[in-house]
Amino acid sequence: MTGYLIRRFFWMFPVLFFVILITFLLMHAAPGGPWDRDLSAKQIDARTQELLNQRFGLDKPLFINLDGGNPFDSQFLRYVGGLMRGDLGPSYRQRGLTVQQILFQPPKGKSFWQSRFGYSARLGIFSLFWAVALGIPLGVTAALRRNTLVDYVALFISTVGVSVPGFVLAIFLIILLATKLHLINIVQQNWSSPGAWITPAVVLGFGAFAFITRLTRSSMLEVIRQDYIRTARAKGLGEAVVIRIHMLRNALIPVFTIIGPALAGLVVGSFIIENMFGFPGSGRAYVQAVSNRDYSMIMGTTLLYALLVVFGNLLVDISYVFLDPRIKVK
């Protein structure tokens, strides 16, 4: 098992390397460069561009430096080196700022949680938290009280929530809450009041909530039929104990594994939902970077999110082995 864990951990590196390589190649295939300004704005003259290129190493060859000297002195290897030091390079559009400053630097005197990434991380954690905290009990109740109202409600929510894409649901929820019921203000400016966070978190977490409910329900139904449940009841255990010890412990293992994919879903959802609510997070910064063609920002944020997803999957895979001793790993 230790062998598996070590292999699983080290396999992360080639994966990340390819993610970086693909992103790097695609971004270099993109037309334009970091010093282009909007057509209306004053352009940077050729000489200054040359100096800037020299300063940021953009005059270097792409992969391997064959001009003599240090063969590792290339743009790609410099970028990888920068990544190791947490340096994502200068933003192509926001002058004087680096990508890591845009993403991680909080306003003066504030904590990390006030940075763009901090905002998104908080929203993601809240969303995932309520999705798990409500989805699991709902799924369990639905399975225990099969074919009752609770079960039908759970089935309806999970079918709709799983099949209809999250952002379409978000659009309906926002229209319902904002323009029909006038419960919320879409252009919510004051993010320091906790109430403002409720709607985006509800909307963002809904897909994960539906998925968790559905999986918990089907996994519970599977477990309920098992022989060891009959045995547990037959030996006279109380129903509460049977549910808690014999059913839940087994039924929740598959539920746990989807937290990895759910994380990826939250990342994607955050692009659209942060944009709709004017939320000052990194998802919105990413979408803005895409529409401004801020290539270094797009590349940096893509890598950040890819890293998050890869790492999340790794954690789930590893803990799965501990959660379910029946799993045999080569």
Place this chain on the structure above:
Amino acid sequence: MALSASTDTTPSTTTAAAQQMEKLLARPPRSLWSDARHRLLQNKAAVVSMFIIVLVALLAIAAPWIAPYNPLELHSGKGFLPPVWVERSPTGKAGGADFLLGTDNLGRDVLSRALYGARVSMVVGFVPTAIILLIGITVGMVAGYGGGRTDNLLMRLTDIIYAFPDLLFFIIVMTALRNTLLGKTLNGLLLLFAALAIVNWVGVARLVRGQVLALKEREFVTASRMTGASSLRTMFRHILPNSLSPIIVSAAFQIPGAIITEAVLGYLGLGLRPATDPDEIFITSWGAMLLEGQSAINNQPWLLIVPALCVATVVLAFNFLGDGLRDALDPHLKQ
């Protein structure tokens, strides 16, 4: 199977159940596929879904003839009209029979735009899926049947592609290559097809490989080889037909995934490039309509509701059809 053996039940033990059994056994034998078709047609949700999909496909094909206006036609002074059943929109306008689903900020007919949008969604659903099946089945068969280095390479490749979050990949591909020749062909649709195919073929390849690995040890495959059939013949005459069910089901679920991707990319402004020529085949998409409607969410929510409903309906229909196909093709899975 032993159909004839059980028909001679002794009359003394004939009960209602046995009679029913006899009736069942007396029916003419049916092939696996006609059995599956029968089960699929029993599934109401799947039948309704198929009807919706065919309807949307027909509407999409017939869009130029049935759309009341060209989706690019501007009706000046008639912007932001609500749908016909709304008597007073937040901006104080009433809907009219001229524009059944209202108009957008430039006075373009929403119904016509939605009809043309269906074309993009349908094409994005079906074309990449066809490419994915073609590549996925070929590679999966070769890797599963041949094994060895090809197999290893494929598995490593799938690991990497699985690890790269799909949408992030689509976003960087669409941003980076948008202004290249590839990104301009078919208003950017070709690039989208390519991106979808690159990411999704591995899933099918992995599935096919698994099927091939399971089937190639079976007796009928050995028998086929023993009678001197070539590898190609064994693969395409014996292994492929027996692994079709999961392939069909996975294809049915690829389609809604692709439609959602197009809508998300369109919403981010990375989908279809805006068309300028009213005679083009692909003028607008539901994703693009979502993007345009977003700024008017307070005054004209219908600009968002119409494309969102379109996406939701089509995606739900494909998902229900996929569920139905899975249950029909593999009744053991149904609980």
